[in-house]
Amino acid sequence: MLKLNLHxxxxxxxxxxxxxxxxxxxWLFNDYSxxxxxRTVVRFLGIxxxxxxxxPLPNLLVEHLQSQNLISRGAAYWIVNAMLAKDLTxxxxxxxxxxxxxxxxxxxxxxxxxxxxxxxxxxxxTLQHIRSQKAHREDKFAAYGPRRQPAIxxxxxxxxxxxxxKQARAAAREGxxxxxxxxxxAQSLLDYVPYGATTEGFGGTFATQENFRIMxxxxxxxxxxxxxxxxxxxxxxxxxMPEIAAMGALERLDLMLNDAMYGILFRDINxxxxxxxxxxxxxxxxxxxIEIQTGEDNYLTTSDAIEKAYTVTASQLLNEQFALLSxxxxxxxxxxxxxxxxxxxxxxxxxxxxHALLTKTLFPASPVKYMPPTKFASGNIFKTHLxxxxxxxxxxxxxxxxxxxxxxxxxxxxPHIADRSLAIENAQYIFTAVKxxxxxxxxxxxxxxxxxxxxxxxxxxxxxxxxxxxGLFSAMAKGEFADIKRPExxxxxxxxxxxxxxxxxxxxxxKMKAExxx
Numbered sequence: 001m002l003k004l005n006l007h008x009x010x011x012x013x014x015x016x017x018x019x020x021x022x023x024x025x026x027w028l029f030n031d032y033s034x035x036x037x038x039r040t041v042v043r044f045l046g047i048x049x050x051x052x053x054x055x056p057l058p059n060l061l062v063e064h065l066q067s068q069n070l071i072s073r074g075a076a077y078w079i080v081n082a083m084l085a086k087d088l089t090x091x092x093x094x095x096x097x098x099x100x101x102x103x104x105x106x107x108x109x110x111x112x113x114x115x116x117x118x119x120x121x122x123x124x125x126t127l128q129h130i131r132s133q134k135a136h137r138e139d140k141f142a143a144y145g146p147r148r149q150p151a152i153x154x155x156x157x158x159x160x161x162x163x164x165x166k167q168a169r170a171a172a173r174e175g176x177x178x179x180x181x182x183x184x185x186a187q188s189l190l191d192y193v194p195y196g197a198t199t200e201g202f203g204g205t206f207a208t209q210e211n212f213r214i215m216x217x218x219x220x221x222x223x224x225x226x227x228x229x230x231x232x233x234x235x236x237x238x239x240x241m242p243e244i245a246a247m248g249a250l251e252r253l254d255l256m257l258n259d260a261m262y263g264i265l266f267r268d269i270n271x272x273x274x275x276x277x278x279x280x281x282x283x284x285x286x287x288x289x290i291e292i293q294t295g296e297d298n299y300l301t302t303s304d305a306i307e308k309a310y311t312v313t314a315s316q317l318l319n320e321q322f323a324l325l326s327x328x329x330x331x332x333x334x335x336x337x338x339x340x341x342x343x344x345x346x347x348x349x350x351x352x353x354x355h356a357l358l359t360k361t362l363f364p365a366s367p368v369k370y371m372p373p374t375k376f377a378s379g380n381i382f383k384t385h386l387x388x389x390x391x392x393x394x395x396x397x398x399x400x401x402x403x404x405x406x407x408x409x410x411x412x413x414x415p416h417i418a419d420r421s422l423a424i425e426n427a428q429y430i431f432t433a434v435k436x437x438x439x440x441x442x443x444x445x446x447x448x449x450x451x452x453x454x455x456x457x458x459x460x461x462x463x464x465x466x467x468x469x470x471g472l473f474s475a476m477a478k479g480e481f482a483d484i485k486r487p488e489x490x491x492x493x494x495x496x497x498x499x500x501x502x503x504x505x506x507x508x509x510x511k512m513k514a515e516x517x518x
Contacts, residue, residue, distance in 0.1 A: 001399050002438040004361045004453050005445060010461050011362065014317055017464035021472050022321035028272060029279050029325070033504065035496035036191075036273075037280050038062045038075040040242040044126045044508050045079055047094045048209070050195035057094040058243070059192045061104075064097055068105040072501040080118050084110040090122070116505075123507040126250075127287070127515075133252040134289040140229040147177055147231065150370065150395045150403035152427055154420055157182035159201035161211045165218040170417050172222040174424045178231040178255065178402065181215055183207050188238025188267050189492065193247070207234050207244055212251040231255055233293065236281050237263055239273070239493050245281035249288035255334065255402075256285055260322040261315060262295040264476060264491065265484050271473055273493035275322075280509060282326035287512045292328060293402070294319045297338030297371035299482045305341045309355055310459035311481055312337050316359065317464065318472075320366075327516030330365035334402055338371035339391040343383075347448070349390060354452035356398045361453075367401025370394075377411040384408045388423065392430040397438045403427060 039058040050056045065071040065078055082093045085107045096102035141147070154176045156167040161181075168179040184201030197214060198206040205211060212234065219230040233255035236245040241263070248256050260278045263269035285292050296312045296319075303311065316335045323333050337359045341348045359368055372391050377384045388406035395403040405423040407415035415423075443450050467475040479485035 002357065002397060002441050002443065004357050004443065005450055006358075006361055006457060007454055010454070010457050014314075014457065014461035014464055015321075017461065017468045018314070018317035018321045020468050021464065022318060022325060024471075025275060028276060031500055032272070032276055032497055033074070033500055033506070034273055034276050034493075034498070035062050035066065035071070036240055036277050037242055037506070038065075038071060039240075040246045040280065040284075041075050041506055041508060042079065042094075043243060043246050045076065045090045045122055046126070047079075047090050048195075049091070049094070051098050054195065056192050056195055057098060060098055061094055065104060070105050072498055072504060074500070074504045074506050076119055076507055077115060077503075077505055078104045078107075080115050080122070081110050082107045084114055084118060119505070119507045123511055127508070127511060130249045130288050133249065137229070137252060137254060137289060140223065144223070144227050144229050147229070149367075150400045150431070151177040151231075151367075152424060153178040153180060153233075153369075153402050153404045154424065155180045155182050155404070157204040157414060159184065159203075159205050160199040161197055161205050161214055162199065164205050165215060167417055167420070168215060169218060169222050171420050171424070172219065172226065172230045174421050175428055176230070176420075176424060177228070178233060179215070179219060180233045180255075180404075181205055181207075181211070183235045188235070188240075188263065188269075191239045191493065191496070193240050193243050207247075209247040209251060212247055212253060216251050216253070233257065236285070236292075237295075238267060239263075239269060239277075239496075241274075241277040242281040242284060245284040245290075248290060249284050253290060255291040255293055256281075257295065258282055258285060258292040259295040259336075260319050261476075261481065262298060264486050265482050266295075266298050268486065268491045270491040270494040270497070271476060271486060271488055272497050273491075276497065278322065279326055282323055282328055283509070283512050283516065283518075286323075286327035286329070286332065286516055289332070291332045291334050291367060292323060293334035293369045294336045296336045297340070300338050300340035301375060302482045302484060305338075305355075306345070306351060308483075309456045310463055312355070313358065313362070313456055313460035314463050314467075315481065316363065317460065320363065325518075327512070327518050330363065331367070333363065333366045334369040335359065335363050335366050336369045336371060339373045339387075339394065340371075340375050343373070343376055343387060349394075350448055351452060352390075353394055353398070354449040355456065356394050356400065357449065358453040358456055360398045360400060362457075369402040369404065370400040371404050372406030374406065374410065377406065379412055381408040381412070384411060385422070385426065389426055389430055392427045393434060395427075396431045396434050397441075399438065 042058040182204035185203035231254035236256040236258045263274045385408040473488040
């Protein structure tokens with residue numbers, strides 16, 4: 001492939017600083033939990049459903065424990081203690097609490113050995129189901145062959161899961177490898193996961209476990225027809241990050257948008273809440289064999305793509321280190337970046353080639369996720385289609401892992417099925433036309449592309465070393481990332497962070513850490 005000549009010492013400096021920054025959060029990961037993490041435990045114990053007015057039972061149970069100052073021990077203990085005392089299933093415990101017939105804090109303490117034995121049985125059953133889903137995915141790839149590179153990734157976003165299914169099937173039959181169901185606008189700010197199938201949403205479709213199940217079943221049908229495994233992705237981000245990761249693991253999603261810092265910067269979610277939630281969410285993804293995808297493309301929606309290119313590289317290096325702490329291996333780290341350079345700038349293509357090649361060179365084992373030009377897309381659909389073609393050219397030339405296709409009409413309206421078909425045709429043509437071109441080209445030592453890539457790398461290393469000195473929370477508070485200021489104790493969700501008691505227990509966290517050898 002086309003190769004950069006990066007300064008090895010600068011790469012080492014940048015990675016060392018990122019590793020130091022991320023390892024400095026062991027106090028947070030070891031000593032604290034969140035209400036969302038506890039709701040995830042509740043779901044993993046087999047509890048689902050909602051009250052008549054739509055309140056999810058996991059929320060109801062965790063709020064019940066929080067109101068009595070019991071949550072610091074973790075939700076798992078109290079549920080299983082009640083199961084033993086009342087001879088109920090976990091779901092029956094939840095239903096009884098919802099009906100006002102059971103107070104978990106008033107249940108007599110049962111023998112600890114029996115509580116932990118039952119917790120072990122319940123957690124083993126859930127983890128075995130997740131292992132079976134991972135094995136199913138691996139079996140299908142073994143039968144049909146590996147995913148192409150770059151993989152063709154397209155979006156559906158009608159708001160109605162049943163309409164999404166129609167569009168997803170059409171896209172898969174046209175040649176898409178990955179279907180992403182965009183979440184309804186602002187779902188990341190909901191501190192609960194809606195229940196059941198949904199048919200209304202603004203700018204996307206609600207992420208629910210039933211919607212995951214419906215879409216997965218539909219794509220399995222098309223996979224069998226096409227003799228290609230069609231992957232499914234959704235968003236494990238926002239205030240319900242680990243809950244959605246859990247639902248994805250249970251229903252065999254294959255990729256999940258799961259960034260360490262996206263929620264902090266772009267949704268004003270509290271930094272402590274976000275980092276805690278991403279730690280557990282990514283552990284679930286690692287255990288389930290789900291590929292994470294990060295959101296560095298968002299940096300360039302608020303910052304200039306040339307001036308602040310180093311912040312993308314710095315964030316990629318931080319996301320890499322946070323992912324390693326959760327047990328995610330490089331081959332499941334879909335680190336992100338985007339083609340967002342102003343097309344009117346001279347040599348804009350060369351700048352973008354340097355940035356894309358830098359990302360792929362720094363993370364050679366990663367199925368890097370490459371985002372299309374959107375900030376400069378316009379009502380001139382022909383120019384937008386041409387920009388998408390240039391983006392596809394770079395994706396193939398530099399060996400990106402996942403190519404999220406741009407749509408020529410996306411600056412005008414939600415793209416139609418025909419627009420998506422044209423986007424896939426565009427990508428397939430480019431990928432075929434320049435398939436092996438990268439093997440025939442080399443860069444001069446003093447070329448613009450080599451020089452530009454090393455400049456961005458140097459700026460990223462210096463930036464990370466500065467963050468290492470002052471601390472990540474301090475850097476965020478000053479607006480060092482994406483020009484957005486986020487204080488440590490500000491933002492949404494801080495009240496959902498709590499310190500663990502000495503007898504806190506989360507069987508899923510402990511067992512996944514052991515299996516992932518963390």
